[in-house]
Amino acid sequence: MKKITISYPLNSDEIKQWGHPQAMAIGFFDGVHLGHQNLIRRAVDYAQKAGIPATVMTFHPHPKEVLGKPPTRAQYVTPLDDKIEKMVRLGVDRVYVVRFDEAFAGVSAESFVHNMLFALQVEHAVVGFDFTFGHQAAGDVDALRRLGEGRMTVDVVPSFPLDDKKISSSSIRAFLQEGKIHEVNRLLGCSYRMTGTVVPGEQRGRKLGFPTANLDLTAPYIVPRNGIYAVRVQRLETWYNGVMSIGLKPTFHDSMAVPAVEVHIFDFDEMIYGEQLRVEVVEYIRSERRFPSVDALIAEIARDSEKSKIILRHWQK
Numbered sequence: 278m279k280k281i282t283i284s285y286p287l288n289s290d291e292i293k294q295w296g297h298p299q300a301m302a303i304g305f306f307d308g309v310h311l312g313h314q315n316l317i318r319r320a321v322d323y324a325q326k327a328g329i330p331a332t333v334m335t336f337h338p339h340p341k342e343v344l345g346k347p348p349t350r351a352q353y354v355t356p357l358d359d360k361i362e363k364m365v366r367l368g369v370d371r372v373y374v375v376r377f378d379e380a381f382a383g384v385s386a387e388s389f390v391h392n393m394l395f396a397l398q399v400e401h402a403v404v405g406f407d408f409t410f411g412h413q414a415a416g417d418v419d420a421l422r423r424l425g426e427g428r429m430t431v432d433v434v435p436s437f438p439l440d441d442k443k444i445s446s447s448s449i450r451a452f453l454q455e456g457k458i459h460e461v462n463r464l465l466g467c468s469y470r471m472t473g474t475v476v477p478g479e480q481r482g483r484k485l486g487f488p489t490a491n492l493d494l495t496a497p498y499i500v501p502r503n504g505i506y507a508v509r510v511q512r513l514e515t516w517y518n519g520v521m522s523i524g525l526k527p528t529f530h531d532s533m534a535v536p537a538v539e540v541h542i543f544d545f546d547e548m549i550y551g552e553q554l555r556v557e558v559v560e561y562i563r564s565e566r567r568f569p570s571v572d573a574l575i576a577e578i579a580r581d582s583e584k585s586k587i588i589l590r591h592w593q594k
Contacts, residue, residue: 299329300403316437350497401429404418404433456504474553475553488546490554504523504563517544521538523536524537
């Protein structure tokens with residue numbers, strides 16, 4: 278699988294190298310949730326039958342990072358590398374990452390089709406029913422069909438419901454902010470994941486008998502609501518069970534600027550500073566709260582750990 282970063286307009290070398298018949302799924306695809314997976318698989322299925330590459334065109338960064346007033350750093354369900362990793366598992370041969378900048382934001386719908394899709398020789402485009410493109414989102418699926426007529430077929434994928442409710446990236450973001458991890462994971466079709474580098478912390482967990490790995494997240498993830506979670510933790514090729522705390526440590530601090538992400542890995546006691554861990558968030562256990570004493574906190578951490586072990590034991594079945 279190849280990741281190709283491109284910008285508008287394509288240069289002659291890019292057109293020569295990548296301009297070959299292909300079936301392409303087009304969209305932002307934050308989360309690569311069940312609806313996105315259905316859409317991308319349709320492009321893959323078409324490509325396999327036609328004997329051409331299956332590709333995806335996505336966009337980065339989020340438009341509000343470029344056009345927002347003031348520009349705002351976006352948070353993602355799946356930051357770019359995570360997004361691409363999930364696409365690879367779906368059988369995609371290439372992912373085009375279009376650099377979203379002010380110049381690209383001003384490109385007309387017609388220019389996008391003629392100077393990007395036709396230049397890349399997109400034979401078959403797969404998009405969602407609510408897909409828009411071009412300056413001020415002037416193009417829609419009907420425009421895409423009209424502009425592609427005679428040169429590119431267009432497959433418009435309807436809404437993908439779960440329990441009669443539309444799956445959307447916005448609903449996943451809202452569930453994350455509410456701590457509704459069970460709902461998040463249902464819509465994603467897998468556990469929500471975050472990756473972070475282990476950095477030195479306050480060393481308080483070890484003193485309490487529950488050593489933790491303090492994580493500096495490697496990308497702008499949407500961090501779930503403050504609280505305690507049952508998690509799976511990947512270190513190198515090995516997976517462990519654990520419990521994660523996200524929050525402001527109110528028992529020890531009156532105020533913290535940024536929530537800390539700490540993971541206690543069961544049956545693990547190694548020095549792993551500087552290493553990267555991947556965390557799968559399986560289930561929400563409880564909200565964060567202040568405890569009247571350190572002993573009360575220790576007792577609660579022990580209960581949280583036991584709850585996590587029970588959750589993960591049933592989850593693994």
